[in-house]
Amino acid sequence: MSNPRVSFEVQVLEDKNWVVTQFMADEGQAKAFAESLLQKGNHAAVRVVKDWQRLDGSHSETVVLEKTGEVKNQGPDLALGAISDAPICRELGDFYLPEARQTIGRLVRKYLDELQVTPSELLHSGAELKRFGDKGNLLFSAIDRVATLQAAAAGEESKARRDFLSKAWDDILARARAFAAKKPPLCKTFAEIMAEVAKGGEHAGYATQSLMAVRLLDVRSYQAKIDILLAWAAEPQAATALEFIDLFIADTLLSAQLIQDLLGYQANLGAALTQLCDLAEGKASPAKFAPEATFSALNALFAKGSLPQSKAVLLARVMRELGGANPLSRNEPKQETEVFTRLAHRLVGHRCVLAQGAAAEALLHRVTRIHAHLGTVTASQAIDLMLRLLSDKVLKVQYLLALAQSNLAQGMADALAELIIARVSETEHIDKWVPLRLPPPERMAALAGLNAALVVCQILAPETRAELGSKVDDVLATYLLAEEVIEKIDKPDDPLAMRAIRLIKFCGSGVLIEGRSLNLARARVIEHLKQPQFEEKFLASVPEPGKAEAHLREFHRLLVQTGFR
Template identity: 35%
Template sequence: MFGKSSTAFEVQVRREGRWVIEASFFEEASALSCARVQMTSGGVEEVKVFKHRSLAGLSLETLVFHKTVPVVKDKPMLLGGTAEGAPVCTGPDGLYSFESRVVINRLLRAFLDKFRITPTELLHSFTYLRKLDEQGILLGAALQAVARHHADLHGFAVPARARELRGFTDVVMTRARDFQAERKRLPAFDPKDLPATSRAIELAVGEARHDAVFLGQLTHHLADRNSLGGKLDLLLDLIDDDSEPRHLALIDGVMADTLGSADVVKDLLGAQPNLAMGLCVLADHILGRDPDPKGEPASALLARVGDLIVHGRTPCCRAVLVDRIRHALNGAQPLDRRDPKKEALLADHLATHLRDGQGRMLGGPDSEKALARRLIRHRQTILREQGMHDIADRLSGR
């Protein structure tokens, strides 16, 4: 009498405050299943399912499902280390230097790991710089740490230096925002022809801006990889025997950024039995020695990086890996957690591996001192186990 009715179900989701129609179904069960899946998707804030029924020219709408996705607050990010080695930048350009990026890698480790980016990507991306700024306390803490480091070494007033550094970061953020607006009008990054890419960039922006734009476009190219190890692989593919020195220098810097992550270095080393063997493998690749055939094999990526280091083509990568060795030696982790009593034997073995053909130790005197301190701590542990606490305490004064 009233004609045939029709029923449909519409799934709507809210992202960043805006409602959109996600999907439509003829079955309620299918619509509800879709809605529940949407609630687990990133960025979804709210989900609704509406039942639409048409009958005799009339349309009836009924809300059958409505859920708000709980907001999970992330724990505040903490600084990943100290500001040791932070150069005294006299302007915003200094923040892009290799030395500054090493410190950024250390201080902002939690932020960089969360978004799986390098310091170079951070400095050239307005999106990530804005996210960092929104963290508030993390950026402020990093700037304060650098300001205190400069105060301790060079006598700066901490509040004034922190304000100055904040001004530099504001300039870097403005540059990144301007580059984001300009990028689509700039020459595209061609990974198969870097010389042509450079020529096109110089023609578009001039030689003075070449490196900044080249790196900006390179970081956009790296966005295709969702891991730092994948980005290192992509960067290695850009290097060949004919690579121009200026391209090699820029790529080396970004590769070194990826090696600033301890997780990346662990992946490169593979399943080494202990810290000592891991450091030996790292030293062998830096110094160009054949790996121990009886040892655990390292990643092929490490072999490629090591080959470039041995031939003097990637000094930044070398510096970061040597610093990684120095940092591990200065740490408190035993050379073999499962058998701390082997500390002296492993330290002697490691000292041999860390020396090059001329007898020079990777990391220089700092590595020598770190190994000596390890031996002293080992002797103290043995003495205390035997009840000779006074003798153990006196060893600290040596």
């Protein structure tokens, strides 16, 4: 059994200074870890220092192991990651927000992966913050890089931003040390964490995250951390605190290595990105060699919408890879366009574009790269190439609407507006909008989704939005009449109760547009409601008399839900 008064510091020699890289309670484990660091050839020397706390609170240190070795690689193994922007933090709480944590994760990815530590664990652990601060010039380089980017974005002096970030670092470290000084317990379950937080003495949110960090830092494997978080998410006590679990899962998913492990075997980058999209929406199945239990549990949480921060992290990775230079089909270059086309149709859907403007912009960058053999591809040419690639008119307009929300739209808003107006104004028949092979509900939903995107498009004037939205509504209403969709739902030979409930559900299904098409369905409902003794006829038409009243109550609930009074 380990002595709580004794700990062991594993230190490495960097720039003639001994820097702490790990704290351990067991001497044997500390020595073994030091030996493993030396064998990697990244450090000239390692040592293990025994720290013993006396009864009076003072400390005594003894070196129990010190070895030197040959440095195999003297390159910048902990160089900062490439970032092009950083959110501007104005107060201490901003450093714990998703955007700031993701920036930390990208900037010092190599350092975090070496220790298997997430940004949130770093921010809530005094020991980890100290270790990071002692890692040569890494902290100062990181502050300088972020300050430069923030100053340029905000129009401020770099020195002012550096001073602010340095002061914030000191405050974050002091806060974490103050929490650690209270000797927080190692809580194994989320119920234990919540019970500890309920004792008070610290801001509940910070205390919850700090206690979670204590437990997660006890394991040095990203997948092990994920499994702990998933086990917590399954506890009843976590039902009202899933945002904290989402926060740590999101930070863990910043690791490229963990993503590769979760995905298992993928034929190429395009397939991997498609699988990430499916996972982010809770529609994925574990692939070969993937950790099935972990993957399935994550997928279930995504399907419930319980992990919004984690979803954003996954989609951000998809957009970075899609907009980057890595081939989507490295082993079979001839399939690059085919793989890209499949991925484009996964992102651009009939109801919406996954990740909206970010996806539209990333797709444009990729199509430009694919057609680089044509010479310089202008933005308008790239847009034309994207529109040709998409299979039907709804997808084309959805893409243009998503592109209108991207950063690129700032310099081409008028041209995009003209393209959208032209595409929507071209034709009236539904077959020109969505393929005939799709089931009727999907065809109607596609038009309804397009209408919803059109009426909020900011690059279009309000009157233009209304006009184009009405145009799509007319296409849908014409389809309802031509195909007698409402008549097929309201079959005269069926019982009145069944007809009425089917009609009201159709009104609230989301496949109709507020306007002419929805009014057609509502008119048929009102027609039924106006007939004499409607409720008596409704009750009499229910085959099981004992369930008649329940069906009527359900009908009235649906009436209110769909806007009838």
